Amino acid sequence: MxxxxxxxxxxxxxxxxxxxxxxxxxxSHEAACILNPNRETAHIQLRIFFSDRDPxxxxxxxxxxxxxxxxxxxxxxxxxSIPRETDYASVFESDVPVIVQHxxxxxxxxxxxxxxxxxxxxxxx
Numbered sequence: 001m002x003x004x005x006x007x008x009x010x011x012x013x014x015x016x017x018x019x020x021x022x023x024x025x026x027x028s029h030e031a032a033c034i035l036n037p038n039r040e041t042a043h044i045q046l047r048i049f050f051s052d053r054d055p056x057x058x059x060x061x062x063x064x065x066x067x068x069x070x071x072x073x074x075x076x077x078x079x080x081s082i083p084r085e086t087d088y089a090s091v092f093e094s095d096v097p098v099i100v101q102h103x104x105x106x107x108x109x110x111x112x113x114x115x116x117x118x119x120x121x122x123x124x125x
Contacts, residue, residue, distance in 0.1 A: 002037045003097030004121030011102075012048070012088040014074050018107035030073045032090065032119070033101040036063040044094045046071075051087055056080050063098065092119075 015028035036042040045058040059076055063069050073082050073090075082088065092100055100119040 001097045003035070003094075003099045004123055005094050005097055006123070007092040007094075007098070007100035007119040007121045009090045009100070009102045009119045012073065012090055013086070013104070014082060014084045015104070015106045016084055027074070028084075028105055028107045030102070030104045032071045032073070032092070033068065033103060034061075034063055034071060034092075035068045035099040036065060036096070037099070038096050039065045040096045041065055042094045042096045042098050044092050044098065046076075047091050048073075048076075048082055049089045049091070056082065097123075 009032065012030060014030050018028045032046075034042075034044070042061075042063045044061040044063070046061060047055050047057040047059075049055045057079065059078065061069070061071060074084070076082050092098075100121065102117050102119050
């Protein structure tokens with residue numbers, strides 16, 4: 001099976017929405033691009049860690065077999081929202097191996113800047 005069952009993105013920061021706040025595609029955001037290349041549904045628990053308060057979550061995420069999801073952190077709301085302009089880190093734990101990539105679109109200055117990197121992955125305990 002391709003992938004890992006635990007993924008960590010230690011660097012998180014959702015920039016201010018910027019001048020494109022009304023356009024979902026161009027609004028500043030961060031996303032976890034998650035691929036489930038396997039033949040089983042992936043059930044993922046996501047926890048968000050902060051420097052100055054208790055973690056948020058767990059958020060419950062399901063990805064069907066052989067599908068991908070671009071999970072936007074600025075659209076998470078159950079059990080709570082992730083605040084903009086706040087440092088955080090994220091930990092994903094899946095019951096089947098998946099692959100996680102991190103992206104950020106920063107539109108604060110009116111021009112667009114895109115960052116992308118692979119998350120750190122390990123197999124579970």
